Amino acid sequence: MRILGVIPARYASVRFPAKALATIGGKSMIQRVYEQVSKAGLLHDIVVATDDVRIESHVLEFGGNVVMTSTEHRSGTDRCYEAFVKNGASFDYVINIQGDEPFIHPEQIDQLAGILNGDIQLGTMVKVIDDPEVLFNENVPKAILNTHNDVLYFSRQTIPFLRGVPADEWLSKHRFYKHIGIYAYRTDVLALITRLDVSPLEKAEALEQLRWLENGFSIRAVVTGHESHGVDTPDDLATVTKKFLSEP
Known part of the structure; x- marks a missing residue:
């Protein structure tokens, strides 16, 4: 099974605008998500799907793959579909990885990918x-x-x-x-x-x-x-930063 990992990343957020670009220990949230997803062994490609040129530019700066998608999407699912279509390659499955989980375990992604059998x-x-x-x-x-x-x-x-x-x-x-x-x-x-x-x-x-x-x-x-450990608010950001980066 060929699997595409898509990380939807909007710029606008009522509770936490521009959170994809928020800094966590010297790296942006979206970069940390991307790096964690890149450690998964069962994905054949990874792309950030965004609606904002600031996020697009930032992803390109750290060497990630990114595609611009519509600002009108109602959900991450809709954004994933546009990213899949624009990718142009043939995939059997798409995995939607939340762009606000900077410390997601790669094992979780592989665990989900491992059950995908075509049925x-x-x-x-x-x-x-x-x-x-x-x-x-x-x-x-x-x-x-x-x-x-x-x-x-x-x-x-x-x-x-x-x-x-x-x-x-x-x-x-x-x-x-x-x-x-x-x-x-x-x-x-x-x-x-x-x-x-x-x-x-x-x-x-x-x-x-x-x-x-x-x-x-x-x-x-x-x-x-x-x-x-999702980040919905600045308080959440402080919590995950303390949890994962405060220990030596």
Whole structure:
């Protein structure tokens, strides 16, 4: 399977404008993401997909591959599709790697890439929840899997509901999964899902991936032991900088 890694990187952000260019220990966030992704062994090519010439110029400066994409895209998925089309090469899958995870583990990318066999339509990643604050945090999407690790549903609510079990015992009674926002798309499926209208479940939960499930596509999940460390705000940036760069 030939796999293209795409790192969407917008310039505009309500909570953290220009965060792709924010400095972390002498390197920009987008450079750190690119360097981590480059360590993955199962990708055949990597490209940053951006909508801003400042990010484009910066990626070229540090020697990365970059493609300009539309400012009108509604999601990273749409940006990935344009990057795939403009790349011009033949790929079986595209993996969408978040541009705001500067310390993503390359093993996670290879773990997801490793399940892509031509039959899988879409793939993503989940992690077992071990923290009650995460379990009941509506800003952390949860996933329910079937026995084949296909996703049955995503929700901001804590799912499944454990009837008759006190909330402080839920983690000891059931295995819950948080969703980690890295996606793999079979390229023919990627073309189809970018043409879908926003779905009722997607509107209700504000989760794009529900559109795919609601339209009958299947999403295979892999379970990772690595935590995700996304940067949505300047405070998040300070946290990850301290966590990963403060130790000698």
